[in-house]
Structures are given as C-alpha cells and as structure tokens.
Amino acid sequence: MAEKLLDAQDVSVEFKIAGEYQKALHKVNLSINHGEVLALVGESGSGKSTFAMSVMGLHNPDQTKVTGSIKLNGNELIGLTERQFDQYRGVSVGMIFQDPLSSLNPLMKIGDQIAEAMTVHDKHTQQVSNRVLGLLDDVGIVDAKRVAQQYPHALSGGMRQRVMIAIALANEPDLIIADEPTTALDVTIQAQILDLIKEIQQKKNAGILLITHDLGVVAEMADTVAVMYAGQIVEKAGVEELFNHPKHPYTRSLLRADPSDVKPGETLYAIPGTVPALKDMDHNKDLFLQRVPWLDESVVNANVKDELQQVGDHHYVRGTAWQNFEFNDVTEGENQV
Amino acid sequence: MSDLIRIENLKVYYPVRSGFFNRVTDNIKAVDDVSFSIKAGQTYGLVGESGSGKTTIGKSLVGLEDPTSGTILFDGEEATTIKQKKKLNYNKDVQMVFQDSQSSLNPRRSIGEIIAEPLKSFGVPNAIGAGAGDKRSFDQDDIDKRVLELLEIVGLPARTVTQYPFQFSGGQRQRIGVARALATNPRLIVADEPVSALDLSVQAQVLNFMKKIQRDFGISFLFISHDLGVVKYMTDNIAIMHNGRFVELGTTADIFDDPRHIYTKRLLSAIPSLDVSKRDANRAYRKRVEAEFAENQAAYYEQDGLRARAYDLKQITPTHSAALKKGEA
Ligand SMILES: Nc1ncnc2c1ncn2[C@@H]1O[C@H](COP(=O)(O)OP(=O)(O)OP(=O)(O)O)[C@@H](O)[C@H]1O
Ligand SMILES: Nc1ncnc2c1ncn2[C@@H]1O[C@H](COP(=O)(O)OP(=O)(O)OP(=O)(O)O)[C@@H](O)[C@H]1O
Ligand SMILES: [Mg+2]
Ligand SMILES: [Mg+2]
Numbered sequence: 258m259a260e261k262l263l264d265a266q267d268v269s270v271e272f273k274i275a276g277e278y279q280k281a282l283h284k285v286n287l288s289i290n291h292g293e294v295l296a297l298v299g300e301s302g303s304g305k306s307t308f309a310m311s312v313m314g315l316h317n318p319d320q321t322k323v324t325g326s327i328k329l330n331g332n333e334l335i336g337l338t339e340r341q342f343d344q345y346r347g348v349s350v351g352m353i354f355q356d357p358l359s360s361l362n363p364l365m366k367i368g369d370q371i372a373e374a375m376t377v378h379d380k381h382t383q384q385v386s387n388r389v390l391g392l393l394d395d396v397g398i399v400d401a402k403r404v405a406q407q408y409p410h411a412l413s414g415g416m417r418q419r420v421m422i423a424i425a426l427a428n429e430p431d432l433i434i435a436d437e438p439t440t441a442l443d444v445t446i447q448a449q450i451l452d453l454i455k456e457i458q459q460k461k462n463a464g465i466l467l468i469t470h471d472l473g474v475v476a477e478m479a480d481t482v483a484v485m486y487a488g489q490i491v492e493k494a495g496v497e498e499l500f501n502h503p504k505h506p507y508t509r510s511l512l513r514a515d516p517s518d519v520k521p522g523e524t525l526y527a528i529p530g531t532v533p534a535l536k537d538m539d540h541n542k543d544l545f546l547q548r549v550p551w552l553d554e555s556v557v558n559a560n561v562k563d564e565l566q567q568v569g570d571h572h573y574v575r576g577t578a579w580q581n582f583e584f585n586d587v588t589e590g591e592n593q594v
Numbered sequence: 595m596s597d598l599i600r601i602e603n604l605k606v607y608y609p610v611r612s613g614f615f616n617r618v619t620d621n622i623k624a625v626d627d628v629s630f631s632i633k634a635g636q637t638y639g640l641v642g643e644s645g646s647g648k649t650t651i652g653k654s655l656v657g658l659e660d661p662t663s664g665t666i667l668f669d670g671e672e673a674t675t676i677k678q679k680k681k682l683n684y685n686k687d688v689q690m691v692f693q694d695s696q697s698s699l700n701p702r703r704s705i706g707e708i709i710a711e712p713l714k715s716f717g718v719p720n721a722i723g724a725g726a727g728d729k730r731s732f733d734q735d736d737i738d739k740r741v742l743e744l745l746e747i748v749g750l751p752a753r754t755v756t757q758y759p760f761q762f763s764g765g766q767r768q769r770i771g772v773a774r775a776l777a778t779n780p781r782l783i784v785a786d787e788p789v790s791a792l793d794l795s796v797q798a799q800v801l802n803f804m805k806k807i808q809r810d811f812g813i814s815f816l817f818i819s820h821d822l823g824v825v826k827y828m829t830d831n832i833a834i835m836h837n838g839r840f841v842e843l844g845t846t847a848d849i850f851d852d853p854r855h856i857y858t859k860r861l862l863s864a865i866p867s868l869d870v871s872k873r874d875a876n877r878a879y880r881k882r883v884e885a886e887f888a889e890n891q892a893a894y895y896e897q898d899g900l901r902a903r904a905y906d907l908k909q910i911t912p913t914h915s916a917a918l919k920k921g922e923a
Contacts, residue, residue, distance in 0.1 A: 272761075274757070274761065275756075298793075299793065300793050300795070300796075301763055301764070301765025301766060301791070301792050301793045301796050302762075302763040302765060302766050306763060306764065355764045355791070356694070356697075356764060359694075359697055399900065399901075400900050403610075411608070412645075413644055413645040413649060414644070414649065414693045414694060414787070415644025415645060416644060416645050418644075419644075437764065437791065440787070440790040440791060440820075441644065441693065441787065441790070441820070442644050442820060443641075443642060443643050443644045443646075443820045443861065444820060444822065444861055444864035444865055444866070445643070445860055445861060445864045445884075446643070446644050447820070447864070447866075448864045448866075448880055470765075470790075470791070470792060470793045470794065470797070471821075471866070472794070472868055473823075473865070473866030473867060473868055474866055476866060476867060476868050476869065476870045476873065477866045477867075477873060477876070477877075496870050497870045497871070500868065500869075500870055501870075510795065511793065511794055511795060512794075514793075514794035514795040514797070514798045515794055515823075515868065516794075516797075516798065516801070516823055516824055516827045517823040517868065519827055521826075521827055521828070521846075524802055524805075525797075525798035525801055525802055525827070526795075526798060527795050527796075527798035527799040527802060528795040531749045531750075531751065534751050534753060534754075
C-alpha cells in the first residue's frame with residue numbers, strides 16, 4: 258500500500274490551565290490518504306481544532322504538551338522546531354482557520370497578505386500580483402482589484418473567510434486542513450468554494466481534513482467521517498455508512514439534533530447535560546454515557562478500551578454501549594430548555 | 595400587533611478613499627434603501643449573499659454604525675443616530691450577538707468580566723427574561739450571581755468564569771457572546787450568525803432557549819444566518835438580500851414555498867442535503883439553477899458601477915414582495 262499522506266497515532270494534547278496540565282486530546286488515531294476527504298465532526302469543544310493545530314505545529318510549546326506521532330508523507334512532525342515546521346506550513350500543508358479575522362494581519366493589505374503566503378522569492382512582480390488577483394477571483398470575490406487594496410476590517414465576514422481560503426490554497430498544498438471553511442458563507446458561495454476545494458484536491462490528488470458542524474457539507478464532500486467526543490474519536494466510517502447506520506450513542510444523538518425537518522412549533526432535540534470540564538475527564542470511560550441519564554451506572558462507569566472495535570466494512574466504534582442503546586424520550590424531555 | 599422596530603429607507607454607505615490625497619472618490623453602498631419592521635415577539639430572518647449588507651444593517655440597528663440616511667423607529671421613538679440611541683438608553687433594550695466571536699471578545703478580560711460588563715452599565719434585572727421596566731440592581735453580589743446563571747443557560751461550567759477567551763473553543767466563545775447579549779434583558783436581539791460555530795446539539799439548546807424567551811417574554815430577534823434550515827425553523831418573516839438591496843421579502847412560507855426572485859431560487863437550490871446518495875444529482879441541479887441565474891440576471895438587475903442593483907420591490911400578495919424584472923407583475 259502506498260504511504261499515507263497523514264498518519265497520526267496516539268496523539269494526545271495537554272494544555273496548561275491555571276498552572277496544571279489538562280488533557281484536551283486523548284490518543285487520537287487518524288489517517289488520510291492522498292485524494293481522501295476526511296471529515297472530523299463532533300461536539301463543540303471536543304478537540305477538533307486542537308488536533309488540527311497539532312498537525313500545523315501551532316500550539317504554544319510553553320503551555321502545551323503534544324505527544325504521539327504525526328507523520329506527513331512519512332516525516333515525523335511532532336518535536337520539530339519552529340524553523341523546521343516552516344518548510345511544511347503553508348507549503349505542503351495549507352490551513353483554513355476557523356476564525357478568519359483573528360488570523361489575518363489587520364495592518365496589511367489583503368493583496369500583500371496573499372502574496373506573502375506564496376513561496377516565491379520576489380513578491381513584487383507582475384506575475385505575483387496577477388496570481389493574487391486570480392486567486393481572489395477563484396474564491397468568488399468579484400472586484401478583486403479593489404479588495405486586494407483593502408485591509409481586513411473593511412471586508413464582510415464571508416469575504417475574510419474567502420481571503421483565508423485563497424491564502425491556504427496559494428501553494429496548492431498536499432494536505433488542506435479546513436476548519437469550518439464555509440460557516441461564514443452563503444450557500445451559493447459555499448457551494449462554489451467546496452467545488453473549488455474539490456477541484457484543487459483532484460488536480461493535486463491532495464488530502465483534506467475537513468472540520469465542520471454542517472452535516473450537509475459533510476454529506477457533500479467527505480469520503481470518510483470521524484466523530485469526536487471529549488477529546489477522543491468515538492466512531493469512524495465511510496460517509497454513507499455513517500449517515501445510514503450510525504452506531505455510537507453520541508453519533509446518533511448528534512444526527513438527531515438536525516433541525517431540517519422539525520416544525521417551528523416543536524422543540525429541537527438537544528443532548529441533555531454538558532461535556533465535563535477537561536480536568537474531570539476520565540478517558541478510560543466512554544465519557545458520552547454520562548449524558549445518557551437513563552443508563553445503568555454500571556454501563557456508564559465501565560472501563561472502555563482506547564482502540565475502536567471494527568463493526569463493519571471500514572466502520573469502527575468505541576466501546577460496546579452502542580449495542581443496547583435506545584433513546585428514552587420521557588427522560589430527555591425534562592432535560593431540555 | 596404593533597411594530598417594535600421600524601426601519602425606513604435605510605442607507606449605509608462606506609466611503610472609498612484613493613489617490614495621493616486619500617480623498618473620497620466613491621462610496622460602497624453596503625445598504626441601499628431597505629425598509630422593514632419587526633413586531634414584538636417575532637423573529638425576522640435576514641438571509642443573503644456574503645457581503646450583501648446584513649451585518650451592516652445589524653450594526654446600524656444596535657448603534658455601532660450611523661446610517662447615511664433613513665430612519666429607525668424603536669417603539670415609536672426615533673432612534674436613527676447613535677446620539678438619539680444614547681438618549682433613549684437604547685442598548686438596554688437592543689443587544690447584538692456578533693458574527694466573529696473571537697474579535698468581539700476583549701482578549702484581556704476574563705469571561706466573568708465580559709458578561710458582567712453590560713450588567714454593570716445597565717444593572718441586573720430581577721429575573722432573566724426580556725423587556726424593560728423591572729427593577730435593576732447594581733450590587734456586585736447580584737452581578738456575580740447573574741453571570742453564573744447566564745453561563746449555565748448557555749451550557750458553560752461555572753468554573754470557566756475566570757478563564758480568558760483564547761482558552762475556549764470557537765463554539766464556546768460564541769456561547770459567551772450569547773450570554774453577554776442576554777444579560778440586560780433586551781427586547782430585541784440582533785443575532786448575527788449566532789449558531790454557525792456550534793454543533794447541532796448545542797445549536798438546538800441555543801435555539802430552543804431563544805424560542806423559550808420569545809414565548810415567555812415576547813422578545814424579538816433579527817436573525818442573520820446562512821443556514822436556511824435554521825432560518826426556516828426560527829423565523830416568521832424573511833428578507834433576502836443581494837448587493838445591499840432586498841430582492842424578496844415575505845413570510846417564511848412565502849419564501850420557501852413560492853420564491854419569486856431568481857436570486858432567492860438560486861439560494862434555495864444550493865442548500866446542501868444530508869442525503870449522500872443524491873450528491874451528484876444535487877450538484878447537477880444546482881449547476882442548472884446557477885446557469886439559469888447567469889442567463890437571466892440582466893433582466894432582474896440594473897448595472898450600478900460594478901454591481902448589479904436589484905429593482906424596487908413590487909407587492910405580490912399582502913405579505914409577499916419581490917424585486918421582479920421590468921414589466922413583470
Ligand atoms: N490554548 C488553550 N488553553 C486552554 N484550553 C484550551 C486551549 N485551546 C483549547 N482549549 C480547550 O480545549 C478543548 C478543545 O478545544 P478545541 O478548540 O479543540 O475544540 P473544537 O472541537 O475545535 O470546538 P469548536 O467546534 O467549538 O470549534 C476545549 O475544552 C477548549 O476550551
Ligand atoms: N468598515 C468598512 N469600510 C468599508 N467597507 C465596509 C466596511 N464594513 C463593511 N464594508 C463593506 O460593506 C459591504 C457589506 O458588508 P457586511 O459586513 O454588512 O456584509 P454581510 O452581509 O454581513 O456579509 P457576510 O455574510 O459575509 O457576513 C461589503 O462589501 C463590505 O466590504
Ligand atoms: Mg474548533
Ligand atoms: Mg456579516
């Protein structure tokens with residue numbers, strides 16, 4: 258088999274909070290092949306961006322411990338110095354960040370920021386400025402000339418996001434990490450951007466790590482889906498299999514909260530309770546089960562292996578609680594707002 | 595039912611400067627002559643192209659931007675300019691949840707301080723809800739207690755009160771913004787993409803909560819969102835925006851069941867579907883509608899510099915109007 262584009266094994270991340278290291282990611286295994294789109298979905302705060310930042314080497318080393326192994330085209334990334342990371346970042350890995358305003362330089366014109374990202378020596382040639390305008394055009398910005406001369410604050414949320422995308426794609430990377438790439442975009446531009454990302458991906462046989470809460474986007478883009486809860490992967494499957502035969506209680510609960518077919522008068526399904534704080538997480542358990550009030554304590558407190566169990570063709574699930582899981586609507590109703 | 599807020603002929607232009615003397619050479623018509631009103635207890639949806647002026651409308655409603663022209667009437671009183679708004683103590687009643695959660699939260703303040711800020715300015719209402727008129731306390735103990743109650747409502751643990759914005763995930767920061775906006779018991783909240791950073795379950799919690807305070811206290815929302823599934827579930831009325839103009843306006847059913855403007859049709863065709871097996875069929879359909887849009891665009895817009903400007907709205911039914919093409923009734 259060909260070498261994996263991205264191969265992450267047992268990746269754990271701890272943040273120093275109030276002087277103490279607290280675990281945000283526990284032994285995550287994820288791999289992406291050339292040409293594959295892997296969607297990473299899950300609870301807000303479950304560690305999706307934390308994983309992406311580890312691949313990009315963007316955690317502050319004084320405040321963060323990253324362990325395990327992350328290989329890109331066979332090269333180990335964990336433990337690299339800032340300088341060593343620079344040969345990958347923005348070159349073979351491009352990242353579209355979740356928060357476009359804070360990742361753009363407020364004091365630099367848009368056009369200059371895109372040129373800055375390009376791996377060419379002389380950024381002031383006509384060729385570079387044409388390429389900048391071309392990229393802006395690709396991401397659907399109509400008057401590219403004007404926008405290139407503006408500063409980030411003068412752009413709408415969605416325009417900033419598109420500038421970010423232009424920067425991430427500037428060097429046609431092997432791996433594109435897209436953290437909520439289209440949340441600030443209207444659906445027509447979203448469709449256009451997704452098509453563009455797909456096009457570049459197919460051209461270069463690139464891999465994509467797509468982080469999103471929008472399951473419609475997952476359904477449109479992904480080959481494989483990994484579901485994360487409280488710093489761990491709880492389920493992984495091909496996209497059709499995951500939507501049609503979700504197994505883990507968290508995956509099933511998440512899909513159930515989709516508002517698309519709910520009438521305005523009805524209450525939306527929301528998972529009762531909240532995620533535990535990082536310091537209260539015991540990763541030897543299936544932490545989601547604490548959110549299922551009708552389960553037996555013995556089930557909730559049972560120890561669960563880190564490794565996922567194979568339950569079908571390319572389909573993996575953590576723990577065994579899914580085998581007897583059913584929704585209990587009476588108990589849930591009380592927990593909703 | 596009376597209008598809580600009425601917006602008439604609102605225009606917001608941003609100057610474009612250029613040249614050696616940095617003179618104003620042109621204007622960006624971010625909002626170009628829009629009118630609408632929101633009734634007490636209702637949710638008005640604002641949907642449209644990225645960059646079409648939705649946030650700008652929101653900002654002029656809460657007083658972060660002075661309109662170039664037009665009027666804003668709140669509860670019958672004029673509140674167009676920032677000065678008029680100050681006089682009415684308007685921001686006690688009108689609050690905003692911002693689109694960009696990271697940059698709207700002061701990085702040097704703890705979460706507790708951020709949520710306490712509006713409580714310090716306008717006082718702690720005696721109960722969480724919506725609407726004015728109740729007694730307000732400026733007591734520090736009451737402020738502290740309310741901060742914790744608000745955190746609980748948005749599903750964040752009490753111990754996070756001392757943490758700083760960078761220590762939260764994107765979705766968690768968005769919830770802090772929601773908690774801050776709720777603090778003063780406003781009667782109108784401009785919610786700019788309030789749930790786009792949230793997973794479906796937390797989104798459901800926030801939307802259920804918004805509906806609950808609406809039911810219990812008659813609060814109104816201007817709900818800005820790109821997620822048409824959420825908009826359909828949340829809103830009573832919708833305006834569709836394109837290039838600073840309203841191209842269609844109606845009840846939620848008018849817009850979803852009988853879209854009349856080509857831009858509205860194009861938006862609706864681009865909603866991604868959860869059905870993986872229809873992936874290719876959906877893409878083909880979307881491309882078809884896009885081509886149709888490109889072909890007919892000239893008939894629905896007049897050229898205004900670089901931008902296509904939609905015609906004035908024409909009434910189709912008492913609730914439904916659209917910027918139809920010339921000669922179309
Ligand atoms: N720099 C940091 N210092 C301390 N805690 C952090 C830091 N960054 C993230 N966290 C915490 O780590 C956990 C995971 O955060 P992360 O941003 O990875 O979540 P996420 O899955 O991307 O969520 P969202 O969908 O809301 O963006 C959260 O509990 C968050 O509060
Ligand atoms: N401070 C500013 N200076 C100059 N132009 C601005 C400024 N703020 C906004 N604009 C312009 O006004 C237009 C409308 O922007 P606005 O932020 O209201 O769009 P939006 O509909 O909220 O878009 P999105 O869905 O992408 O958030 C855009 O063309 C934008 O570039
Ligand atoms: Mg994130
Ligand atoms: Mg906006």
